[in-house]
Amino acid sequence: MEFVNIILLISVSQGFLFGFAILFSPYFKSSTNKYLGYSILILAFLMFNVYLDTLNVYEQYPEFLILYDIELIFLFPVFFFLYILKSIDQDFVVERKWNWLYIPFMFSVILNVVYNLEHIYKWEISFLSDQALMYEWAFGLQEFGYYFYNFVIAIWAYNILKHNKYTNQMHGKWLKKLCIYEVSLVTCWILIDVADMIFNIGYDIGISIICTITSFFIFWIVYNGIYSLKISNFKNSDVNFNEDTLEPKNPKVSTPELSFSKDNIYFQKLEGLLEKDYIYRNPNLNQEMVAQTLNISSGYLSQIVNDVTKKNFTAYINSYRVNEVKEMILNEEFDKYSLLSIGLEAGFKAKSTFYTSFKKETGLTPNQFKIDHKKVQFF
The missing domain is CATH 1.20.1070 (Rhopdopsin 7-helix transmembrane proteins)
Structure with missing residues (x-):
């Protein structure tokens, strides 16, 4: 016993x-x-x-x-x-x-x-x-x-x-x-x-x-x-650890919680995919697809995006789409395009998502943005 x-x-x-x-x-x-x-x-x-x-x-x-x-x-x-x-x-x-x-x-x-x-x-x-x-x-x-x-x-x-x-x-x-x-x-x-x-x-x-x-x-x-x-x-975070002792190599670095910065290798890869490969133009793009491309878990990707951008994954992707829409609106080559066509071209899947995301990012509707910035250009 x-x-x-x-x-x-x-x-x-x-x-x-x-x-x-x-x-x-x-x-x-x-x-x-x-x-x-x-x-x-x-x-x-x-x-x-x-x-x-x-x-x-x-x-x-x-x-x-x-x-x-x-x-x-x-x-x-x-x-x-x-x-x-x-x-x-x-x-x-x-x-x-x-x-x-x-x-x-x-x-x-x-x-x-x-x-x-x-x-x-x-x-x-x-x-x-x-x-x-x-x-x-x-x-x-x-x-x-x-x-x-x-x-x-x-x-x-x-x-x-x-x-x-x-x-x-x-x-x-x-x-x-x-x-x-x-x-x-x-x-x-x-x-x-x-x-x-x-x-x-x-x-x-x-x-x-x-x-x-x-x-x-x-x-x-x-x-x-x-x-x-x-x-x-x-x-993969912004804190370097000694592999043997698991202590931070820089003792001045505080590590109360797992957090990430723009220097994170996976965030840099993600930005490369967005800025060079324009993956946000795919209207069916989702968090799981990107996580598999980066060879990390979907939850880990979500944590990185949330920590660095203070946005969830969908809002972060839509911010790239909104920026492209803004550039297209200001580009005279797209004057004959409807605003909805521009939004779909940038990767938005639906009209409601496009208008909601644009208003959230800029504080204006796509039409208001177009009118205001065309006036600025005119003057």
């Missing part, structure tokens, strides 16, 4: 350390990484519960048993899935739209709260006559659910990553591996539970194996998913 406790303590400590580091460290903190941090903390808390159970804490203090009974494992696939979607900047990631993913966890909360209130605190809540049968079915559904749910979510995430739209993204390979390893972790967990039921391998052996595998899984996530990939992002 002492060996099992040592394994558990190592796993729990590693999980909490890495989880909180991802959530609060300025080097890793981001709206995407927070879901990975939540996932790791969930695993750490689950192992911590097992550790408390081996110390018979819940037998001595049964009023806290509800913390052990509520299946937090239902939250792990949710945070895991949202991390995958946000990592690839999936278009349909809207947090409210995915609230239904929390339903299995809420089911577990309600089931175990009611059960503990009745059996630990002796409250009379259930209105059903055959409570034993009801709880048997409910807990059976819960047990089947946390195996099944983890599998389904991981496979769903992997199928999204397999889509051709995301195969060339910067982090695509590691995200696919993450899905595969997550499925492998759940598979090991199920097989160990089945082996224990059939061959009675023993609680201590099963827990030791699961916690060891989970520890390696967490370490792999942190090293490959956060450490390596975030370092590559820093190398």
